[in-house]
Amino acid sequence: MALTLTEKILKNHLVEPTGNLPERGADIAIKIDQTLTQDATGTMAYLQFETIGIDRVKTEISVSYIDHNTLQEDYKNMDDHRYLQSIAARYGIWFSRAGNGICHQVHLERFGIPGKTLLGSDSHTPTGGGIGMLAIGAGGLDVAVAMGGGAFHLSMPKVIGVKLTGMLTTGVSAKDIILEVLRRETVKGGVGCIYEYYGPGVATLTVPQRATITNMGAELGATCSIFPSDETTRLFMKAMGREEDWSPLTADPDAVYDKSIEIDLCDLSPLAACPHSPDAVKAIRDLAGIKVSQVAIGSCTNSSLSDLAAVAAIVKGKTIAPGVEAGISPGSRQTLLQAEKTGILGELIRAGFRILESACGPCIGMGFAPNSEGVSLRTFNRNFKGRSGTPDAQVYLVSPETAAIAAITGVITDPQSAAAEISSNAPAFDDKAAFDIRDDNMLIPPRPLEDAKNEVILRGPNIKECPATPEIPDTLSLPVLLKTEDNVSTDDIMPAGAKVLPLRSNIPEISKFTFSRLDHTFYTRAKEASGCFVLGGDNYGQGSSREHAALAPMYLGVRAVIVKSFARIHKANLINYGIIPLVLDVAEMYERIEQGDELMLTGIRFSLEHGTPFQLSRTKDGLSFTAKNDLDVRSRKILLSGGLASYTRTGGQ
Ligand code: MIC
Ligand code: SF4
Numbered sequence: 001m002a003l004t005l006t007e008k009i010l011k012n013h014l015v016e017p018t019g020n021l022p023e024r025g026a027d028i029a030i031k032i033d034q035t036l037t038q039d040a041t042g043t044m045a046y047l048q049f050e051t052i053g054i055d056r057v058k059t060e061i062s063v064s065y066i067d068h069n070t071l072q073e074d075y076k077n078m079d080d081h082r083y084l085q086s087i088a089a090r091y092g093i094w095f096s097r098a099g100n101g102i103c104h105q106v107h108l109e110r111f112g113i114p115g116k117t118l119l120g121s122d123s124h125t126p127t128g129g130g131i132g133m134l135a136i137g138a139g140g141l142d143v144a145v146a147m148g149g150g151a152f153h154l155s156m157p158k159v160i161g162v163k164l165t166g167m168l169t170t171g172v173s174a175k176d177i178i179l180e181v182l183r184r185e186t187v188k189g190g191v192g193c194i195y196e197y198y199g200p201g202v203a204t205l206t207v208p209q210r211a212t213i214t215n216m217g218a219e220l221g222a223t224c225s226i227f228p229s230d231e232t233t234r235l236f237m238k239a240m241g242r243e244e245d246w247s248p249l250t251a252d253p254d255a256v257y258d259k260s261i262e263i264d265l266c267d268l269s270p271l272a273a274c275p276h277s278p279d280a281v282k283a284i285r286d287l288a289g290i291k292v293s294q295v296a297i298g299s300c301t302n303s304s305l306s307d308l309a310a311v312a313a314i315v316k317g318k319t320i321a322p323g324v325e326a327g328i329s330p331g332s333r334q335t336l337l338q339a340e341k342t343g344i345l346g347e348l349i350r351a352g353f354r355i356l357e358s359a360c361g362p363c364i365g366m367g368f369a370p371n372s373e374g375v376s377l378r379t380f381n382r383n384f385k386g387r388s389g390t391p392d393a394q395v396y397l398v399s400p401e402t403a404a405i406a407a408i409t410g411v412i413t414d415p416q417s418a419a420a421e422i423s424s425n426a427p428a429f430d431d432k433a434a435f436d437i438r439d440d441n442m443l444i445p446p447r448p449l450e451d452a453k454n455e456v457i458l459r460g461p462n463i464k465e466c467p468a469t470p471e472i473p474d475t476l477s478l479p480v481l482l483k484t485e486d487n488v489s490t491d492d493i494m495p496a497g498a499k500v501l502p503l504r505s506n507i508p509e510i511s512k513f514t515f516s517r518l519d520h521t522f523y524t525r526a527k528e529a530s531g532c533f534v535l536g537g538d539n540y541g542q543g544s545s546r547e548h549a550a551l552a553p554m555y556l557g558v559r560a561v562i563v564k565s566f567a568r569i570h571k572a573n574l575i576n577y578g579i580i581p582l583v584l585d586v587a588e589m590y591e592r593i594e595q596g597d598e599l600m601l602t603g604i605r606f607s608l609e610h611g612t613p614f615q616l617s618r619t620k621d622g623l624s625f626t627a628k629n630d631l632d633v634r635s636r637k638i639l640l641s642g643g644l645a646s647y648t649r650t651g652g653q
Helices: 005-013 039-052 075-091 103-110 125-131 140-147 174-185 200-204 207-220 231-239 305-315 333-341 344-351 400-409 415-425 497-503 507-513 522-528 548-555 568-576 604-610 633-640 644-649
Strands: 014-016 027-030 034-038 061-065 094-096 117-120 134-137 152-155 158-165 193-198 224-226 259-264 271-273 281-283 294-297 325-328 375-378 394-397 476-483 532-535 558-563 580-584 598-602 614-618 624-628
Touching: 005 014, 005 027, 005 134, 005 193, 005 224, 034 039, 034 103, 034 140, 039 061, 039 075, 039 140, 039 644, 061 075, 061 103, 075 094, 075 497, 103 117, 103 125, 103 207, 103 333, 117 125, 117 140, 125 134, 125 207, 125 224, 125 231, 134 224, 140 152, 140 568, 140 644, 158 200, 174 207, 174 259, 174 271, 174 281, 193 207, 207 224, 207 231, 207 305, 294 305, 294 400, 305 333, 305 344, 305 400, 305 415, 333 344, 375 400, 400 415, 476 522, 476 558, 497 507, 507 522, 507 548, 548 558, 548 568, 568 580, 568 633, 568 644, 580 614, 580 624, 604 614, 604 633, 633 644
Parallel strands: 034 061, 034 117, 061 094, 117 134, 158 193, 158 259, 193 224, 294 325, 294 375, 375 394, 476 532, 532 558, 558 580
Antiparallel strands: 014 027, 027 152, 271 281, 271 394, 476 598, 598 614, 614 624
C-alpha cells in the first residue's frame, strides 16, 4: 500500500500495535530515537527521570539545552543550569551550554537525522521536520519516560498533505507560507494531525526555510509537520559535516492524504499574524502605515543565517528609524560566528541593531519587552497577549524581511517595495559555504558510564521536589473556580517571562502565578477552596508544552478541567499529573455553567475503569450533563494510578 512519509516513519517506529498502522485516532506507541530538553522544562523532566532509577539514557541521543532561562537576576537560573549540567554528565546526555543557541536550531544543525523520531520537552520540537524527522513536542514527564527507553503514546494522526507549487517571489518568505497555512487552518485546525509538505515547490525551499514552516506548524495545534529529505537536505547535512547521517525520504507517489491543501508560492504576498493570535493573519499591504516602536528578529522560527542575511540585505547602509528599537537574537553561536565571517553582523550593528544573546530572549519575555501600547514586529511564532512582558503591547508576527523594512521606515511596510535592495545586497553564499563553521565546542559530549557514575548532582536551593499527584476519588463535589474563553493558552494558565521563569523548579512558588493573566485572585481563591474545577472553551491549553500549566493547578487543587476541546500536549500533561480532562458532550452546556457553580462529578473511578461517559450535575438545581470519555486505556490507567510517574514506577508501559 502506498504510504505518506509520515506513515513510513511511524511504521518504522511502531511499538504498539505491532504490524500495520491502525486506523486514524487509535492509540499508538512509537520508539523514540532522540530527545531534547531545555532549561525551563528540563529541571522537572530530570527530577522525574532520576526517579526511574537507571544509569544511562536509553535513547540514541539525548541533548539538554540551556537557552530559555538565561537572564540571571540571581542564583536561581544558574543553579538550575548547574543541576542540568551535572545530570547530563551523570546520565549520558549531551549538554549544550548557555550561549550555544536555541535548542531547535542547534538540534537541527548538529544532531537531527532524517527519518528518526525526536521527542522534545518544548512545543517547537517539530522544527526537526525541516530535515525529514518526525519531531514531536511533549511534556517533560513524557520525555523523561522516553529517555528511560519507554515508548511515546499518541493518537494515530491524520496526515494533511500540503502541496507546494511555484516559487516565492522577492520579499515573500517561508514565514509567509506558514502564516498562510495558519490563516486557512487556524490555531486549532491541526489538532490530531501531521502536516506533510510535498510537491514541486518543496525543492525551491532551503532547509532553514522548511524549518521555519515546521517550527510554526506548532501553532496549528498539530502533532508535527514534516518535509521530505532530498538533495537540498543532503547539501545541508553535508555543510554541517554530517552527510553520512543523510538518507533520501519521500512519500510514495500515489500516497493518499486525509486532506490536501495547495499553495502556489508565486501567489503569496507578505503576511502578518496580528495581535493576539498566530492565526489572526492579514496581508501586510492592509496593515501598511501602522507606526512601529520595536522590531525583534530571532526565536527558533527565524534566526538562521539566511534570516539574518535577509535582514542585512534590507538594512545595509541605512539606520534604524529613530522611533524604533531593534534587536537580533541569532539562533545559534554557529550562526553568529558565520554572520560575523560573512559581514552580515557588521551590517546589522552598523544599522543600529542591538545584538542580543543567542537564546530565546524576547520570545519568552526574557528582556526586550516593548513599551506601553507599543507595536512590536517580531519574527517569532507566538503573540499571545502579555507574552512579550508588556500586557498592552501589540505584537505582530512577521517575516525577517517585513521586520527589517519596518525597522528602517518606522511603519509597517510591504517588503516587496525593497525588492531591489534584497536582490542586490543579498550576500553571495550558498548553503555549503554558509555553514562552513561547524561549532561544537560549547557542546559537552556524554562521558563513559564508569566515569559518569561518580558524577555528583548539584542541587541548589532553587530546586524543590515535584509535588505528589493526588489519588482520584470516586466522587468530587467542587466549585468551578474559573470559567475561561476559547483558545486559552498555557501562557494564560502559567505565564513565563523574566519574573516567573526562574521559579520553574519550585512549584509552590510558581503556583502563585497560576491564571494570573486571566484572574489575579485565582491563587488566593484556590488556596481557600479545598479543591476546584476549571471550565474552558475550545482549544484549551494551546501553545507551549510547559507542564507547569498542569503541575501548578494540580498543586492548587484543580481536580478536573471541563472544556469544549483540548490542545494535545496540555491534555496529556493534565493526565500525567492526575487532573481529569473532561470534554463536554454537548458544547452548549458551557454557556449554562457559570463560574462559582458547584458541580458534582460522580462514579469517576468506574468511568475510568470502564471507559464510560463521565456524569456531572450542578448542586443548586440538579442540572445533569455528561462529559465524553475520549481517553484511551493507557490514559485512564495513568489517572487511576495517580499520574504517569507512579504508573511508570509500578511497571506501567
Ligand atoms: C514557548 O515557546 O512557549 C516555550 C517557552 O518554549 C515553551 C516551553 C516552556 O514553557 O518552557 C514551549 O513552547 O513548549
Ligand atoms: Fe524559545 Fe521562543 Fe522557540 Fe519557545 S518559541 S523555544 S521561547 S525561541
